[in-house]
Amino acid sequence: MATLKEKFASQIPGIREDLKKLAAEKADKVISEVTVAQAYGGMRGVKAMICDTSVVDPDKGLIIRGIPILEGLTEKWPEEIYWLLLVGDLPNEDEVKTLQKDYADRADVPGYVWDVLKAMPKDSHPMAMLDTAILVLEYESIFRKRYTEGIKKTEYWDPVYEDCLNLLAKLPGIAAGVYRIRYGKGDPIPYDKNLDWGANYAKMLGLDDPSGEFKDLMRLYLTLHCDHEGGNVSANTAHTVASALSDPYYAVSAGLNGLAGPLHGLANQECLKFVLEIKDKFKGAPSEEQLKQFAWDTLNAGKVIPGYGHAVLRCPDPRFIAFRDFGLEHCPDDPVFKIVDMIFQHIPGVLIEHGKAKNPQPNVDAGSGSLLYHYGLQEFPYYTVLFSVSRAMGMCSQMIINRAIGTPITRPKSVSTEWVKENA
Ligand code: CMX
Numbered sequence: 001m002a003t004l005k006e007k008f009a010s011q012i013p014g015i016r017e018d019l020k021k022l023a024a025e026k027a028d029k030v031i032s033e034v035t036v037a038q039a040y041g042g043m044r045g046v047k048a049m050i051c052d053t054s055v056v057d058p059d060k061g062l063i064i065r066g067i068p069i070l071e072g073l074t075e076k077w078p079e080e081i082y083w084l085l086l087v088g089d090l091p092n093e094d095e096v097k098t099l100q101k102d103y104a105d106r107a108d109v110p111g112y113v114w115d116v117l118k119a120m121p122k123d124s125h126p127m128a129m130l131d132t133a134i135l136v137l138e139y140e141s142i143f144r145k146r147y148t149e150g151i152k153k154t155e156y157w158d159p160v161y162e163d164c165l166n167l168l169a170k171l172p173g174i175a176a177g178v179y180r181i182r183y184g185k186g187d188p189i190p191y192d193k194n195l196d197w198g199a200n201y202a203k204m205l206g207l208d209d210p211s212g213e214f215k216d217l218m219r220l221y222l223t224l225h226c227d228h229e230g231g232n233v234s235a236n237t238a239h240t241v242a243s244a245l246s247d248p249y250y251a252v253s254a255g256l257n258g259l260a261g262p263l264h265g266l267a268n269q270e271c272l273k274f275v276l277e278i279k280d281k282f283k284g285a286p287s288e289e290q291l292k293q294f295a296w297d298t299l300n301a302g303k304v305i306p307g308y309g310h311a312v313l314r315c316p317d318p319r320f321i322a323f324r325d326f327g328l329e330h331c332p333d334d335p336v337f338k339i340v341d342m343i344f345q346h347i348p349g350v351l352i353e354h355g356k357a358k359n360p361q362p363n364v365d366a367g368s369g370s371l372l373y374h375y376g377l378q379e380f381p382y383y384t385v386l387f388s389v390s391r392a393m394g395m396c397s398q399m400i401i402n403r404a405i406g407t408p409i410t411r412p413k414s415v416s417t418e419w420v421k422e423n424a
Helices: 004-026 036-040 078-087 093-106 111-119 126-140 142-149 157-182 197-205 213-224 233-243 248-259 267-281 288-300 318-330 335-354 365-374 380-404 417-423
Strands: 054-057 061-064
Touching (some): 004 078, 004 380, 078 197, 078 213, 078 380, 093 157, 126 248, 126 380, 142 157, 157 197, 213 318, 213 365, 213 380, 233 380, 248 380, 267 288, 267 365, 267 380, 288 335, 318 365
């Protein structure tokens, strides 16, 4: 039975051959044009990079290696999803076990990481702590050492694979440690070598989980946030940084710094804040009219409705649907979850009437916080850290593939406003 690394290694010659042929046949074909509005507008819709791990269809949402997320993938564990992202098919039971063992063997977090985290200001943002911890761990980079010694370009992917797996194995422990240190919950809890990656994260956070449902939620959470094609802020940033041959620790930390923004991953923290504000203001669930008025007040104050809208999606995000299904099954009467559901029923209509957002529907961040809150994870500035642990899988798999196919340094051409005035 082949390990994930052996399986990926065996695919490389075929992928390289394919790309050589593609370049010979189609190198000059045009796949996108860029308007002035797009150049000023965050390059929205410009097709100018390749990502083979997943695509985001505006009307169907996340599709991982050809499989829409709601077609069976929500029952998979995150390890299985990492396998799928990297090599394009799902592992069998033995293959998953090998990967889980590989994670367990690499999971111990060096003490110097905890020393640095403990030295940070007590009220640091959890995302600043996570990204710092990853940078501190850069000390371990095998890619940097091998590159310094001298390594052939065709072999770059190998130490990048090792760095990625080492980082992914340690990330739940680091992320859980951030939670425990930041919120005074006690010392970090070590990785349990008999448990899977997602259940480990749940256990290392140290919350009571008598029903085991929180562990299931964590597995789902880590599966749902794993990847969202290549152009979103965090993936694109990690990709660009890695294209300079900065090692995976630098690249993932950089990508996650982007995820920390309120228009990207931080929206999940903003979302729960928004829901709790509603709950406090109306002393529980508001009426439909009160909720709509609250949404209008938010929009009229020039603020966004967090968790709604998307740069690519034009439908309710299937990842939101998966979280909603989990909530409907496990905690339909939770007061916070109920407000999330009310928002889903009524706020798209308000956004349509408002007329600005191209997509008035919920994105992944709209509902996840209410479920975490239900199971006792109530420190919402922490939520983007959970997102990060998952999203690192997408960044890492994209990075390994890019080093294997020799993707060059990213360097698009910018033009000046003067140039646009004279030439467009
Ligand atoms: N509430 C209010 N206004 C919104 C809105 C929302 N939820 N979503 C979009 N708009 C506004 C935009 O701010 C923009 O206004 P201006 O013309 O005044 O600049 C206008 O509608 C058009 O925006 P768009 O083309 O529909 O959306 P963008 O591609 O520019 O931005 C996103 C996408 C996600 C940043 C935006 O929808 C937003 O700010 N949503 C709220 C924050 C959020 O939930 N982010 C999480 C996204 C998922 C993730 O990455 O984690």
